Structures are given as C-alpha cells and as structure tokens.
Amino acid sequence: MSDAILQLDKVRRSYKTAEAPLEVLRGADLTLRPGEMVGLIAPSGAGKSTLLHIAGLLENPTEGKVLVGGQDCSRLDDGGRTAVRRTTIGFVYQFHQLLPEFSALENVILPQMIAGVSRSKAKVRATELLSAVGLGKRLDHRPAKLSGGEQQRVAIVRAIANQPKLLLADEPTGNLDPTTAEGVFKTLQDLVRNAGLAALIATHNLELAGRMDRVVTLKDGILVAA
Numbered sequence: 539m540s541d542a543i544l545q546l547d548k549v550r551r552s553y554k555t556a557e558a559p560l561e562v563l564r565g566a567d568l569t570l571r572p573g574e575m576v577g578l579i580a581p582s583g584a585g586k587s588t589l590l591h592i593a594g595l596l597e598n599p600t601e602g603k604v605l606v607g608g609q610d611c612s613r614l615d616d617g618g619r620t621a622v623r624r625t626t627i628g629f630v631y632q633f634h635q636l637l638p639e640f641s642a643l644e645n646v647i648l649p650q651m652i653a654g655v656s657r658s659k660a661k662v663r664a665t666e667l668l669s670a671v672g673l674g675k676r677l678d679h680r681p682a683k684l685s686g687g688e689q690q691r692v693a694i695v696r697a698i699a700n701q702p703k704l705l706l707a708d709e710p711t712g713n714l715d716p717t718t719a720e721g722v723f724k725t726l727q728d729l730v731r732n733a734g735l736a737a738l739i740a741t742h743n744l745e746l747a748g749r750m751d752r753v754v755t756l757k758d759g760i761l762v763a764a
C-alpha cells in the first residue's frame with residue numbers, strides 16, 4: 539500500500555439539506571498507484587464531483603481518510619490542503635476555468651510561479667508543453683479566442699505544469715463534440731503516460747473509459763469495479 543499515490547479509506551460525505559442530510563459518499567475506498575489511469579463512470583448526481591473534490595483536497599470528507607503520497611490529508615485546514623495540492627495534484631474541470639484576462643501561455647506560467655518557479659523557467663516549460671499539444675501557434679491567445687478543444691488542452695497542460703503525481707479530471711471532455719473529445723482524451727492520455735502519473739478521470743464517455751486501465755463506478759455512495 540505504501541506506494542499508493544492516492545488512498546481513500548471509507549470516505550463519507552454528506553450535505554446538510556432542509557430535510558435529512560444527503561449522504562452522497564457512504565464509505566468509498568480507492569487506491570491509485572503511479573502510472574494507473576482509472577475511469578470513474580456514474581450517473582449525474584451520483585457523487586463523482588464530490589469524490590474528485592475530496593480526492594483533490596478541495597474539500598474534506600465528513601468521515602474517513604484521504605491519503606496523498608502516504609500523508610493523511612483528511613483533517614488539514616485550507617492552507618495545509620492547498621500546500622499539498624500545489625505540489626502533488628493537478629485538476630482538470632469540465633469547463634476549463636482558465637483565467638480569461640490572460641493568454642494561454644500566462645495561464646500555464648502563473649501556477650508555476652505560484653509554486654516558486656522563476657518566470658523565465660516557467661515560460662520555457664509552458665512553451666514546450668503547449669507546443670507539444672499542438673498549441674505552439676496559440677501561445678498569445680486568450681481563452682475566448684481558442685476553440686473548446688484548445689481551451690481544454692491548455693487546462694490539461696496547466697494541470698500538469700507543476701509535475702504533479704496525481705491528475706484528477708472531472709468530465710474533461712464532457713463539453714466537447716465526439717471528435718474533439720477524442721483528440722483531447724488522446725492528449726490527456728499521452729501526457730499521463732509519459733509522466734507516469736496516476737489519474738482518476740470522471741467521464742460519461744464509455745468508449746474513452748474503456749481505454750483506461752480500469753473503470754470504477756459509484757453505487758449507493760460506494761466505489762465498485764464497473
């Protein structure tokens with residue numbers, strides 16, 4: 539177990555509602571090891587985003603443990619979670635969440651500088667990464683001037699710019715037409731494979747999920763093999 543990058547141990551998460559609390563996760567277990575690419579498939583409302591947010595240290599579970607690189611992160615405060623997230627985890631959202639006022643290049647430079655990399659080094663790496671995913675001629679474009687597929691490529695590159703060990707993606711192709719989705723998935727897969735990352739990718743696309751190492755689903759708040 540010690541080589542696990544991500545370990546979820548009986549993770550529970552409930553939300554307060556006007557009526558009884560809504561129990562979304564009811565004891566979810568998962569172990570992700572380096573190089574593993576795992577698909578997460580479940581209907582809308584099943585708790586995929588909740589699970590990814592907890593795995594990505596964007597929020598804490600109500601109960602249970604979240605270990606990232608062997609470190610128990612389940613009771614860290616915001617600052618502690620942010621510190622682990624910055625160095626270890628990359629996150630790709632369904633809607634790119636790029637900074638609209640900044641170019642593609644700046645969107646990839648900034649998170650590196652926040653992590654302490656010099657501007658000149660961050661620029662070299664951002665240029666290389668964006669060029670490698672076919673965006674070498676789009677470096678100075680703002681997100682609004684890019685296509686949906688290009689925006690997601692920038693978002694993926696941004697997520698891996700700080701060389702995380704774990705990549706989490708929440709329906710990264712959910713907003714794209716099938717052909718574009720295929721291309722973006724291929725980009726994601728190549729980057730994950732080349733970097734030897736562990737990745738957990740929520741998707742509605744069964745065909746893409748079938749090309750991952752294994753697929754899990756959420757059933758009554760518990761993760762089971764799909």
Ligand code: ADP
Binds near residue numbers: 560580589
């Ligand atoms: P999925 O990503 O699989 O569609 P979510 O994790 O977004 O599922 O949501 C799971 C359930 O939890 C849904 O019923 C949703 O309405 C509810 N939910 C999610 N976030 C909150 C929140 N912050 N407060 C209350 N309920 C929430």
Ligand code: MG
Binds near residue numbers: 586587588708
């Ligand atoms: Mg969701």
